[in-house]
Amino acid sequence: MTKRPTLLATAHERGITTLTLDSPANRNALSARLVGELGEALAVCAKDESVRAVVLTHTGSTFSAGADxxxxxxxxxxxxxxxQIVTLPKPVVARVSGHVRAGGLGLLGACDIAAASTGADFAFTEVRIGVAPAVISLPLLPRMDPRAAERYYLTGERFDAAEAVRAGLLTLAADDVDEALAPVLAGLRGASPQGLAAAKELLAARVIEAFDRDAEDLVQRSASLFASAEAREGMTAFVExxxxxxxL
Structure with a gap:
């Protein structure tokens, strides 16, 4: 039986494991397979003492188009x-050089550091199909500027990398994202594993509170929205x- 190709590529260099979303045919949409493979890879990284930090990046022109x-x-x-990303005992760094939509923004929000090229763009497109950014709010709302979240959640507007930095969605944006990340990765390589894990635990505490308090409610709210007639019309219109x- 032929084994299906993986949707995630893995590489390791000097303490940094790079996980690359590799499903460009559907713009790295978050399918059950891709989510499963990413979770398995992160679990391996958590246990591997040679991994100091994880970089999450992508092939193609889109980091992730959101849910498949x-x-x-x-x-x-x-x-x-x-x-899992929020609580991983190693820092997770998002590296983006393209478009990010809907659920893909949840991945950015869960990462400890997020960097993008100046040509990247972002949008919470859920309202355009009759739903809302429900479960991705768990890592996003504790970190985003409230006024920015209100605007972009409600309008679905596209915004650029500079605005994403101002909104608290990104840590940094640069013409050359790899050059900008070089000192960040050097700093992580020079940090103690115990120190990194302890510092990350402190930083993630408020986000984990949101998961503990709101996860069940937001899952149920999301399911209700996706099952609605309005969402069916929105998704049909998107496909068509x-x-x-x-x-109007």
């Missing part, structure tokens, strides 16, 4: 992945590349 509407992950599994019925 054709093969979506179980919402509890996706929440588990976000929590037309405006949904409510557009």
């Amino acid at each position: 509407l054709k093969a979506p992950p179980n919402p509890y599994t996706f929440v588990g992945l976000l929590r 590349r037309r405006d949904p019925a409510w557009v």
